[in-house]
Amino acid sequence: MSAAPAQFILDVQNVSKTYDDGFKALQNIDLQIRKGEIFALLGPNGAGKTTLISLICGLAQLKEGTIRVDGHDVVKDFRAARAKIGLVPQELTTDAFETVHNTVAFSRGLFGKPADDAVIERTLKALTLWDKRDNQLRTLSGGMKRRVLIAKALAHEPEVLFLDEPTAGVDVSLRREMWNVVGELREGGVTVILTTHYIEEAEEMADRIGVISGGRLIVVEEKAELMRKLGSKDLTIVLQDPIDTLPAGLERDGLSLEEGGRTLRYSYDTQAERTGIARLMSDIAESGIAVRDVETHQSTLEDIFVNLVEQNR
Numbered sequence: 001m002s003a004a005p006a007q008f009i010l011d012v013q014n015v016s017k018t019y020d021d022g023f024k025a026l027q028n029i030d031l032q033i034r035k036g037e038i039f040a041l042l043g044p045n046g047a048g049k050t051t052l053i054s055l056i057c058g059l060a061q062l063k064e065g066t067i068r069v070d071g072h073d074v075v076k077d078f079r080a081a082r083a084k085i086g087l088v089p090q091e092l093t094t095d096a097f098e099t100v101h102n103t104v105a106f107s108r109g110l111f112g113k114p115a116d117d118a119v120i121e122r123t124l125k126a127l128t129l130w131d132k133r134d135n136q137l138r139t140l141s142g143g144m145k146r147r148v149l150i151a152k153a154l155a156h157e158p159e160v161l162f163l164d165e166p167t168a169g170v171d172v173s174l175r176r177e178m179w180n181v182v183g184e185l186r187e188g189g190v191t192v193i194l195t196t197h198y199i200e201e202a203e204e205m206a207d208r209i210g211v212i213s214g215g216r217l218i219v220v221e222e223k224a225e226l227m228r229k230l231g232s233k234d235l236t237i238v239l240q241d242p243i244d245t246l247p248a249g250l251e252r253d254g255l256s257l258e259e260g261g262r263t264l265r266y267s268y269d270t271q272a273e274r275t276g277i278a279r280l281m282s283d284i285a286e287s288g289i290a291v292r293d294v295e296t297h298q299s300t301l302e303d304i305f306v307n308l309v310e311q312n313r
């Protein structure tokens with residue numbers, strides 16, 4: 001069988017995973033990741049994100065399907081495949097009294113790579129840790145500790161970096177900081193695959209987004225395209241008095257009369273240049289309809305999953 005085309009740093013083909021208890025955690029996953037892209041794997045709890053990453057990184061046994069990292073089969077050529085991967089765990093478990101430099105240099109050695117101060121320096125600088133290189137880990141802020149985790153994962157110069165829930169359990173400012181770090185990695189050409197529950201996180205960081213639900217990859221799409229599809233918002237306009245039909249001049253795409261004529265529901269695209277709301281409100285005023293209340297509703301991740309699952313049935 002030929003190696004993966006060079007542009008795919010990760011090539012997952014027809015992968016399924018059945019755990020020992022018979023539970024099917026993944027079904028027929030196909031996924032190709034290009035070099036240098038930031039890919040977000042989005043899904044609710046239990047969707048199968050960790051299972052997929054575990055299979056790619058060799059932490060779970062792959063029996064159904066094939067996975068290649070930079071052309072190396074993760075089963076037949078495990079060491080070569082694994083050396084291409086940097087895996088960022090959620091928490092730092094190394095010695096708190098170790099220095100930043102030494103802990104990162106040690107990680108490189110774990111993959112049998114020769115010591116290389118130039119690589120460690122470049123990695124620490126890329127993560128703005130150079131000034132802290134002689135600090136013990138215990139003296140670092142939460143944000144810096146997270147950077148150290150990334151530096152450790154990058155120390156052996158992997159081709160692809162996995163970030164499993166990079167902002168789980170962190171506060172808002174640290175979340176922003178992590179988003180910036182990923183942005184900087186992108187500038188440096190690192191391929192990043194991250195898992196998240198949060199659509200805004202995927203939106204912030206990713207070039208492409210895959211949505212996984214119930215063990216199936218139900219959609220893989222360029223972010224801009226996905227956001228266009230998912231970015232619809234509902235505007236509910238509660239009327240003072242019910243009406244039987246929409247007055248002439250008010251009909252338009254996305255507008256419907258609901259709840260026995262008591263509310264107007266307008267569904268619009270948040271990414272569009274014009275939402276049409278201002279026009280709608282002025283047309284309503286002109287038609288003499290009195291409005292009691294207006295509320296908006298943004299699709300939640302759950303709504304989006306429901307919609308996607310329905311569409312993909």
Ligand SMILES: Nc1ncnc2c1ncn2[C@@H]1O[C@H](COP(=O)(O)OP(=O)(O)OP(=O)(O)O)[C@@H](O)[C@H]1O
Binds near residue numbers: 019023044050051052
């Ligand atoms: N070792 C195991 N044996 C049996 N079932 C498992 C095992 N590990 C995971 N599962 C099940 O597989 C499904 C997918 O789990 P996985 O951890 O991959 O989901 P996830 O998308 O990473 O979820 P989360 O966001 O909660 O981390 C879940 O239903 C989980 O209970």
